[in-house]
Amino acid sequence: MQQLLNTALGGLTLGMVYAAFALALVLIWRSTRIVNFAQAPMAMVTTFVALVVVDAGHSYWLAFAAALVSGLLLGAVVERLVVRPVEGGPEINAVILTLGLFIVLHALAAVVFGNRYRSFPAPFGVRGLEVGGTTIALTGFGVFTVLAVLVTMGLLLALFRYTDVGLRMRASAFNPEVARLLGVRVGRMLTLGWALASLVGSLAGLLIAGGSLVHPAYMDSVVVYGFVAAVLGGLDSPIGAVVGGLLLGVALSFVSGYVGSQLVALAALVILMLVLTLRPGGLFAQAAARRV
Amino acid sequence: MATALRRGRTWWAGSVLGRHLLVALLGLVVVVVVLESASDFRNLQLASMAYLGIAAGGLTVLTGLNGQISLGHGALMAIGAYTTALLLDDRDAGTPLPLVVLAAVAVTLLVGAVVGAAAARLHGPYLAGATLALAVAVPGIALYFKEQLGGEQGLRVVLPDIPTWVLDLAFFVTGQDLTRSRYVACLAWLTLIVTFVLLANLSRTRVGRRWRAVRDDEVAAELAGIRLGRARVSAFVVSAAAAGAAGAMMAITVRLAAPSGFTITLSLTLLTAVVLGGLGSLGGALLGAALLTFLPQVVTDLGVDAGLSDIQAAELAPLVYGLVMVVVVLVAPAGLVGTARTALLRRRLQRAGTGTSTSTSTDTAAPTSTSTTSKGTTT
């Protein structure tokens, strides 16, 4: 019973991170119809930026902020300089481009920051909290993880729902040509969208890294889980991505706890295949038929 | 008209299969000469070029001819490699090598059919994501079944003794004793040539034309009576079989099947080879494989000379691959070979004047004409 509860709790915490990462993928997919596979190494690079700040003797929070800001900038730069030319082109080109970027960032990080595992600090305890004499699988950092993702999602929601910039961004994503005719600078909105997505990806990277080890490849599996979560939610829906992330987190936590951690990725693959075969539009799609 | 053209030539140059066999024979001669004069170290390098070439050849058929993308070919190679390792676990295993390779191909083909059937409905980013998941998932299986698959250490591959008749033949042809490395290299290149002849031939047949038709225009292909799903699955299966053969050759060359050999990076670099060569060209895939094999050393040496540590310098090769992928997509979306070919064709056309402009469209026109013929046969 206790193991069940702990597995679920651990899954929810991890699911929050997958949700954030899936959200980052969805934001980009919605606006540019590109799945940014390079999101993982982009987040990794910004985590290394944070590590540099920490190594220089500064506080965790400064490092945290530095990573988020560099995520924002990296997203904008990548969209403007690398991705812009393939937007609206054949989708296979965009896929190859983001994968090329994936390899480039990986190799660059290994050259600049080294190719070994390094420990990354956490601002809160990474031991289970005690509730009524028993230790549960929710850590101080876990609570922070959940709160950080919730706050970020709330801010994003507010930005998109209630601000003029958010309205312009949504219009650019849904119908770029009409948005242009209405005076929206669509290119800028796309850049901003990539920047925000990259920031959310960086947050996910920081949360995965906290109290753990980082390495140029440490986010690679997360991009797969984020993608699966996003597809679970329909790939177009931010809310769906969040729900998909939580579901996937719990499901994978159970696979890890009861079967074996080595098979987590296989389980994700199976879940992905099931969703794409049975409900290609995602779990919450109204119209089941959609080209995937 | 086609028969009239054909009558003018001899049979071997006229038929597609004949031409491919001729090229293959020439290739075989070149391979024997090169391998015979190369050192043991070079032979092993050439062997790895061959297995990368086989996998890249399979991938280029999938991506170039059918428009599908796979980031899972490293994982499919792993399946071929592990099958080989399981069959060659000690010196007295007794299974003849050709059978081992066939078994590796068959098992990979089976997995490819399952993945392909699930992936047949997917396109672009969805397919990329699904196959990326495959690439991440497969090494985990080896770790989980530690008893059977050796876990992190992997499985050792014991190469059976070289059959006496092969030794005799080699001595008769080259006048030298056949070393094990040279034997492995010969096997790998022989497999490559066989695979390429099969792939080249397949892509020229109705099956290949169907793949291209699906790639170029799904709606037109479907109207022409081509079953999209079947065409996609068959392309994936053929491509997976090539990856299986590549995995078998890799296992024999490296004499080990371990999870660390089949990282995401392997799958992605295979894609680099394909992109570099220009999607769909087997020659391009081979060129890409050559770069994957020989570039790392060159670049690493340059890096060390420039003052990088060994570990840092080792990362320069993937850096170059990645940059190449980005640059090719941005500058020459048809790939290096493809772009060069187009430029050459355009120049030739300009010289010939505008009257022959139809010949540029032969490539794109081929699927449409097949569509109509296959419509005729199916209805």
Place this chain on the structure above:
Amino acid sequence: MLTVTDLSAGYGPVRALDGVSFTADRGRVTAVLGANGAGKTTLLRTISGLHRADRGSVELDGSRLDRVAAERMPALGLAHVPEGRGVITELTVEENLRLGGLGRAGRVDPADLERVYTLFPVLADRRAALAHVLSGGERQMLVIARALMARPTMLLLDEPSLGLAPRIVAQIFELLRGLVESESLSVLLVEQNARSALSIAHRGVVLNLGRVVADDDADVLAADDQLRHAYLGF
């Protein structure tokens, strides 16, 4: 006043507009007529900067519009309602309208919203609904209202009657006529349905294969049997 002079544009080797010149007067409805492929839509897209002109100029009240990016047009007083409505169905009715208002000065004047809600009471009732649920006629009203949010002097309308029931078309054209009179709005109306377009237009420009073949008062065009048979199909 919109002045188009010697405007040429094309798609690769295909010439869609070939030296088109005409003027659309202030406070008037100018109809651009012609068969499918005559170049009507390309004309509007070139005027509003979505399509690059190869040659020629476009002036609105004395300022040059050619070479100006499409996204700057609303600020210069030009609104373009594209073919196929251009409602952003994923946004609510009010969000669509607000978006129209943002184009002019970068913020929405609540008075503008009130004004279009008075003009289009149907929209006021459904302001919080997703545009997705609107009917074809309501969508056409929404895009016109959205264009008005930017307080344009010149409104480009591409096939507003497309796919609408005759009763709805009449209603929308009636509304347009009212707007032109009350707000001294100028309208450049592209229509395949020449008969109903000429019924509200003051002037008509007939295009054929990218060239102007007739440019006259609407009633003159409507009375010209030969022209009607050759180019207008009624």
